[in-house]
Amino acid sequence: MAATDRDGSALAALVHAALALPILALPAKAGAAAVGEVGVTLLGYKERGLMKITEPVIWGRVQFAEVWEVQASAAVDIITGASPQLVSNALGKPVQTITGASISDRRNTGDLKVTRRFGDLALSASRTLSKEEDYHSKAFGLEARLDLNQRNTTIAAGYGKSNDRILSADDPNLNERRDTREYLAGVTQVISPTSLVQSTITWARGTGWYNDPYKLTFTFFDAGLPILAPDRRPDHRDTLAWLTRYRAHFPAAHGTLQADYRFYRDDWGIRAHTLEVAWQQELNERWALRPALRYYTQDAADFYSPTVPRPQPPVQSSDQRLGAWGGVSPSLRATWRLDRLTLEATLGYVHNARNLRFGGGGADAFETLRAWYGIVGATHSF
């Protein structure tokens, strides 16, 4: 036998002799289950006649030294087009009006999350920064997750704090703050080898400036002068969001059911329900298709009004995001996978209208929203 055998003939001799027997040569693949992934995503969103958003995102996740995981992402929102600024009843019924020139806004955002495992316990700390011309946000979060029952049950608890600063592109004197504290409690439970459920509650208490500096209500009355009222909202907001997610795989059908339901309420009088149901169908080893349908419904805030009430109250807003309405959004996602690369393309449509509100009775002056969006993404794992 040669002292140095670079051409691999020793191995070849052994393998050749072994394969004279009725056995298989199995490719020796030791997959390090991925240590991390990086990805890029691009969102294109277009409302009929109104706003257009382009958002590139870059993100990454890495695990190292067995107990550490770092996750980071950065995104830029590029918004162009028009946004309803004024609700006026000059023509009889209150309607949304676009005033002023098209806006062009950019928002830069980045976040970082570090997690360390201590056996069944994982502790995380995260930081998120967001900056646009008229809104700066700094937030941090702490989270603890504990695995129980051989990882069949996981409980989670979290605390977060945001410090936001609100400015105005129109008014250089506006410089207000808003601080929010959030609390989270949740449980994830494996139900069977093919299904699991997660339920999480998040409470938030915020104080500060909630008014929208760009929205106005212009109301004409039968008698008396018309009133142009700025958007005025309470100086605090308590919210509760309860999100439950269910996943079930059906091996015989080569598909997975994904269902999410979120209940939301806050002390502004808004109650909202979100339900999304999706079916991920595996077509073959490479391709999967995911049709989904999302339904959303919300009640109006107590102080929502498309016209200024008389006597004029201290808080009032005609912003249709605080009105009563409902929306459906169907979407379709195609996924293509090869080795360590995954490509994803999603096409979605959003239709928000007052008559889609559950139980009817949607807000007057609600401008029906019709928007298309497309998301393309590539992920590489290593």
Add this chain to the structure above:
Amino acid sequence: MKRTRFAILLVAAATLAGCVAVQPYQRGYLAREDMALEANPGTMKALEKTYSAKEAASGGASVGGGGCGCN
């Protein structure tokens, strides 16, 4: 608030009662990508932007995400 809390406990108890203890070697299906509770971070951010900018509701399964002008 109370009604909500009670409903949660009910859901939790009901699901736990119907559960089997899944052994580590039976977790193959649970590790599938389509069984994950969230899509990849890029897609999640894009979807969040699309919907939350128009809706009053916010919040999901995490804290410390900060806010935006969303005008």
Add this chain to the structure above:
Amino acid sequence: MAAENEVQIHSEDARLAEEAAGRAIEEVARIEAKYSRYRDDSVVARINSRAGGAPVALDAETRALLAFADACFRQSSGAFDATSGVLRRAWRFDGGAVPTDAELAPLLALIGWGKVELNDAGARLPLAGMELDFGGFGKEYAVDRAARVLRDAGLRSAMVNLAGDLAILGPQPGDAPWRVGIRHPRRADALLATLPVSSGAIATSGDYERYIEAGGVRHCHVLDPRTGRSARGFQSVTVHAPTCLVAGSATTIAMLKGGRDGLAWLDMLGLTHLCVLESGEVVNRFGG
């Protein structure tokens, strides 16, 4: 030694999986019976009982296995020797003493793969008292055959594990690798490492299975046919190869070469390995 034998299968067809597993287990039992040195009716017993006498006719399977043993002998410069089984007459690992040179000498005279006559007539051991021992590769062959049976049944995600010698057909559902735990050579209930393996065979040899500790030196059951003494230099060797036969013979040959020589040989061979040297130093070539 607690030896766990198992077949794990992922399949959407439970009945197919059960039938295939049953056949794989039957195949393991067949090979074990055919080449067992404990059974009077085995091929090995027949060859050994005719040592010094007439040749024994061989079937294709036995001929090919002996050809494999021959390839191992040549690639290891004589360290891997299927006639070294006679040494167990001198080595009693359950509480015996280290044998003396005088006790080993007559046994060494009966060892020598080069002396074995293999031709069209069959196999013949020229000296009475010589023995063929398939222990060095019989179990590994059984693992490979069981894996073949499962693959022929159409299964794509399965693992056959016979007391630590295993073969994996393909990854678990979701493309997840199997997690193979490698026993720690010195700590009974601990793992040295957990290797993520998507396909291929894994075999491990170590100095911790059966041994005699005397005068601060560990004498393990892996014996060098040229000296009759225990292999030195490694606490454990694990190799990842396309077949369990190759993985198993690679670990045995590496153990016999020992220490730095063994590491050099494994590097030359080009197979991924995880070794613990006698000093406790770990050399891990898994995961790049």
